[in-house]
Amino acid sequence: MSGNYRKCNTKLAAARLKELKNILPNFISNLDIGVIEGSKVLEVKNTNINKHRAVLRWIANKHRAFILTVSDYLTDEDTLASLPNIAFSIKAYFGPSLAKFHVESVADIGSLWSKLSTAR
Numbered sequence: 249m250s251g252n253y254r255k256c257n258t259k260l261a262a263a264r265l266k267e268l269k270n271i272l273p274n275f276i277s278n279l280d281i282g283v284i285e286g287s288k289v290l291e292v293k294n295t296n297i298n299k300h301r302a303v304l305r306w307i308a309n310k311h312r313a314f315i316l317t318v319s320d321y322l323t324d325e326d327t328l329a330s331l332p333n334i335a336f337s338i339k340a341y342f343g344p345s346l347a348k349f350h351v352e353s354v355a356d357i358g359s360l361w362s363k364l365s366t367a368r
Contacts, residue, residue: 250291265290286322287341300326307332319347320354 251268253261268290272283282295307315315335317327328337328346339347340354351357 249293250289252289254288261288284322287320289321298326299324300330303327303330317347318357319345320357 253265265285269283269285272292276283276292280295282293284291284293312334315331317324317331317335317337318340319325319328319337320340322343324339325346328339331337336349337347338349338351338357338360339345340351340357342350342352351360
C-alpha cells in the first residue's frame with residue numbers, strides 16, 4: 249500500500265506523515281512489513297515481496313537483448329540493485345541512486361522516449 253501526498257498541503261502532509269511513522273510500528277512490529285518513505289510517498293509493504301525479487305524472477309534464465317529501467321522514486325532502488333550489468337537504468341531527479349544515467353525530471357523521460365522512438 250502506498251500513499252502519495254504530492255498535491256497535499258505541505259504542513260498538513262508533514263504532520264500526518266509524522267503521525268503515521270510514529271503509530272505504524274505499533275501495528276507491524278511482529279510482521280514482515282516495512283515502511284519506506286520516498287519522494288512524497290509512503291509505502292507499507294510485505295518485506296518478502298519487492299521489485300528486486302520480481303526483477304530477478306523476470307530475468308532468470310532468460311536472455312534479454314536489451315533491458316531499460318526508468319525510475320523516479322527512492323523506493324525503486326531495490327529494482328536498480330537487481331539489474332544485470334548489461335541493463336540501462338535512468339533515474340529522474342538527482343540524488344544518490346544506483347542508476348547509470350540521470351535526467352532532471354519525469355518530463356525529460358517523455359522527451360527521451362520521443363527521441364529514441366524516432367532514432368534510426
